[in-house]
Amino acid sequence: MxxxxxxxxxxxxxxxxxxxxxxxxxxxxxxxxxxxxxxxxxxxxxxxxxxxxxxxxxxxxxxxxxxxxxxxxxxxxxxxxxxxxxxxxxxxxxxxxxxxxxxxxxxxxxxxxxxxxxxxxxxxxxxxxxxxxxxxxxxxxxxxxxxxxxxxxxxxxxxxxxxxxxxxxxxxxxxxxxxxxxxxxxxxxxxxxxxxxxxxxxxxxxxxDDVRKYAGPGDLIYYPRPDPDSHKGMNGTLGIVAGWEYHGSSVIAALAAENLGLDLVRIYVTNKNYEIVSSYDPGIIVRLFDYKRQASYEEVWRNSALLIGPGLGTSHEAEIALKRLVNGSAVPIVIDADGITLLSKHLSIIKGKKIVVTPHKNEFRKLTGTEPNEENAVEFAKEKGIIIVLKGKVDIITDGKEVHYAKGGNARMTMGGTGDLLAGLISSFISKGIDPMRSCLMGTYLNKRIGELAYDKKGLFYKITDMIDEIPSVMASYVR
Ligand SMILES: NC(=O)C1=CN([C@@H]2O[C@H](COP(=O)(O)OP(=O)(O)OC[C@H]3O[C@@H](n4cnc5c(N)ncnc54)[C@H](OP(=O)(O)O)[C@@H]3O)[C@@H](O)[C@H]2O)[C@@H](O)CC1
Ligand SMILES: [K+]
The missing domain is CATH 3.40.50.10260 (YjeF N-terminal domain)
Known part of the structure; x- marks a missing residue:
């Protein structure tokens, strides 16, 4: 040699x-x-x-x-x-x-x-x-x-x-x-x-070409295995600013994250729902957020990725918090649900930021002022320099250059909570340092797959936690 x-x-x-x-x-x-x-x-x-x-x-x-x-x-x-x-x-x-x-x-x-x-x-x-x-x-x-x-x-x-x-x-x-x-x-x-x-x-x-256009199980293999020498916090910390109005949304997103093997999952809520959110799961950290205190923002920014919006409500406090959080954040942010409604009034704040927005059709209309279709999604993503995940029977994922799709799922997936779950999955993958576009493919595929598995067990009568329960077994079959 x-x-x-x-x-x-x-x-x-x-x-x-x-x-x-x-x-x-x-x-x-x-x-x-x-x-x-x-x-x-x-x-x-x-x-x-x-x-x-x-x-x-x-x-x-x-x-x-x-x-x-x-x-x-x-x-x-x-x-x-x-x-x-x-x-x-x-x-x-x-x-x-x-x-x-x-x-x-x-x-x-x-x-x-x-x-x-x-x-x-x-x-x-x-x-x-x-x-x-x-x-x-x-x-x-x-x-x-x-x-x-x-x-x-x-x-x-x-x-x-x-x-x-x-x-x-x-x-x-x-x-x-x-x-x-x-x-x-x-x-x-x-x-x-x-x-x-x-x-x-x-x-x-x-x-x-479709093997790369469509999200599928192959995308899940990019999940990084934790380095045995790593310490707490190195394998994903997600800050979830959500549930100020509807507490369940924040918990669903957090449970998704917890089941994806993150090191730390933190929900930031206001006084109103602090106690109830805290009572759900001992593995989730719940922190009080005060939109007037700089220290609250700084604490959120210390996570490796953020999710803002599920069940957040559209109050004045939420609006201020969203603006300040996005403005000052150096880490990627997934914006969903009420976060999209608030964002539609302040689009200039996303310039230069690493943003994924996950609208359903109506939220897309609100956000872009255009009809929810592939062409408009590509156009908007390109113009704003963000990733759009336009949710539907077939999800459309685009950064304005590439377009990908995620198919599958079933009719039960119109149930409340599936959007919170998807946003939790995508932001969790991002928090682990996975490329945001890949994270979107992983999240959209996984969300549909766990819906299918829950359907296999309970038909149309499964609930959101049945989907969450399927996350570990799907991941374990592709992550060696
Ligand atoms: N998508 C594509 O492009 C297509 C790919 N295709 C083809 O598939 C190939 C990949 O096939 P593959 O995944 O089955 O693995 P492959 O290389 O045959 O070896 C695995 C076997 O080796 C064994 N083994 C492993 N390490 C070992 C070691 N150090 N010392 C001893 N044994 C060891 C291992 O045993 P195990 O460790 O599981 O006990 C397992 O049984 C790819 O290169 C291409 O040719 C095409 O068919 C068309 C489509
Ligand atoms: K060979």
Whole structure:
């Protein structure tokens, strides 16, 4: 290994272990959203395998022996699809180093009609002319374990032509396949270059644009796992200025935040509802807010994100507080419900601020003076430099440049409180340092999904807390 390779390898392995494969997140995102929108990703595996087969047919004379070395995941599935397509022209053997785990790879194997051997035939198989490397793709985690480590070493020592599927197996670790060609899917993966990947061919496997346009489960994987060395306050602190008029709204937003794993959730209320809001949940901090005291504002600004508006009312006090809070805040703010009504009278205060506004149709009319549709939302967001989440059967999310959508949910989601819940979700994600646009995609998808899960259990007779109860299980299934 030369010096550069060593630095690259060390950097990647360090990052792999610390960040949990963050570079490949975009691919996992696409995979999950594809599944959500279209069902099985098997068609993508077929396209991936087919592109590998085409590269081999183009680069190598037919009639040669091909050994298709398989790990246990979908990378192996791609390689097996290629094997089936190649076996009419080449002498193909599939080598299962240690069985298969992926259901899609098993399906590909069922459709494959050629020769299959296990690890006891490894040397015989690797004596072929061409080796297809389908051991690991983007699903690798940490250094390759046995029996793959020694398999990779044997592949590299074979002196045969090697074609890697998607990425050279083990790329970025201390034990990686060194291929002549890598057929990588959709886009170049982090760290790939000619030296470690040979000739790189980027193949389009037909992932539609909608996987990035629509909010989906793939967006939830961007939730940051807390650093084990972090201390209280580093993993999201949300200040909720709400519930001055209707106390329940502030509690709903706070419960959403509490269920999303924030470090501190604080509700700021006036005297009127202080006691009742305080009585709800011991995990929520409730602070008295006095709109005349600078100290109250300074306390709110110390949070990592703010939510202003649910159940706030439109009193004189609320109006002053909104203006001063927005004016002096350096952190992102989500403005919802009564906050939108108040904001519509003082639009100039949002200039230069990091603002997300989450109106339903009527609030949008009030805020913009225009009809609630995509075009007007884009226009308004662009003009004001903010993000708009226009709520509806399909939510429209735009920063004036990009437009995204969130679909799903059900008819029960017109119930009071779902807006407070959504605002709580979005502001919570933002408080964790997630990009605001991504936070909106995560929040809109999650809100609709928990509505669906509550519906599955109770039909049309679920209540807002049933939705809140679904948050942890949805998050836990995507955040590893
Ligand atoms: N959306 C797309 O673009 C599409 C992507 N596609 C393809 O899917 C590939 C990703 O597939 P993938 O997620 O199944 O993971 P993959 O790389 O096959 O490996 C996972 C397996 O390896 C194992 N394993 C992990 N680390 C290990 C270690 N250190 N040492 C030993 N074992 C280890 C792990 O076992 P486990 O740790 O779970 O026990 C698991 O079984 C991607 O690169 C592309 O080729 C296409 O099909 C088309 C659509
Ligand atoms: K590979």
């Amino acid at each position: 030369n010096r550069m390779q060593k630095i690259f390898s060390l950097t990647i392995s360090f990052k792999l272990s610390c960040l949990g494969m963050g570079y490949y997140d975009d691919m996992r995102h696409d995979d999950l959203n594809y599944e959500y929108l279209y069902g099985s990703t098997y068609p993508l595996m077929k396209n991936a395998g087919s592109s590998v087969a085409k590269v081999i047919e183009k680069n190598f004379a037919s009639g040669q022996k091909v050994c298709v070395v398989c790990g246990t995941g979908n990378n192996a599935g791609d390689a097996i699809v290629a094997a089936e397509l190649l076996r009419t022209k080449f002498e193909v053997t599939v080598l299962l180093v240690n069985g298969l785990k992926s259901e899609l790879a098993k399906k590909a194997l069922q459709e494959y009609g050629g020769n299959v051997v296990d690890a006891s035939h490894i040397d015989e198989c690797l004596a072929a002319d061409i080796i297809i490397d389908g051991i690991f793709g983007v699903g690798i985690s940490g250094e390759p374990k046995e029996p793959y480590k020694s398999t990779i070493e044997k592949i590299n020592a074979s002196g045969k032509k090697i074609v890697s599927v998607d990425v050279p197996s083990g790329l970025g670790t201390n034990c990686a396949v060194r291929p002549d060609i890598t057929v990588t899917f959709t886009s170049l993966k982090y760290g790939m270059n000619k030296e470690n990947s040979g000739e790189i061919i980027v193949a389009d496997i037909g992932i539609p």
